[in-house]
Amino acid sequence: MSDMDRDSRGGGRSGGAKREGGDKAGGRRGFFRRRRVCKFCVEKIDYINYKDVKMLAPFIPERGKIQPRRISGVCATHQRALQTAIKRARQIALVPYVTD
């Protein structure tokens, strides 16, 4: 949740996403910049409710998989909570397991 956490996470394969902050390289897609902040920390959401499909939807891409946090920028704590919420929502058919 701290700054340190956010910085140290950039390693490995996620390097590409991180570089976007350095502008220019972004080229045509410049305005598509990704801010690497946790949505739940910013909006101070303490409880990720599995019944709230609107809240979960941005983290469920087309295929129905759970978006990895290297892409969404969610912090570890909230990704864990998000994961259980999505899995619960799947059980009661609010959210798909897979979509082909």
Next chain:
Amino acid sequence: MSTRRHMSNVRQYELVYITPAETTEEALAELHQQVVAVVDRFGGTIEKTESWGRRRLTYEIAGQREGVYVLELINGPAALTAELDRRLRVLDIVIRHMIVRVDEELAIADRARTRRKTAMAARRVRRGLPPEPTESERQRRAEEDDDADGGMEQMFRGGDR
């Protein structure tokens, strides 16, 4: 840990069940009565019942594409959920159900909220401000946020072309 033991064994659960879309009101009422009966037998209470009505299922369950959702908030011992689970599993009218324990999660969320509140109040007091943000302050904050975002957006578009 010790506090938890003192809190006796009453826990809070959320029960969600889904019945086929064509289920009649009477059948739903009867089903609800069955749930109430089980909860009563174990000395639990139903805090609230929420009917979400007909909803699309994101995948097919028992040949159904739509279902009627009902949510019950139940306070009671753990043995209650086991029995409830067993009963609902047997009923044909319930095509899917789920029981989730929520008291701990809600307590954690609540603690986080109060911790943040007190931390903010302490920070403000240290700076010689009243503990709670005043209405005018809040408004100003909202306006500033808007400005910052707008500015950023502009910069980007500028750099792009």
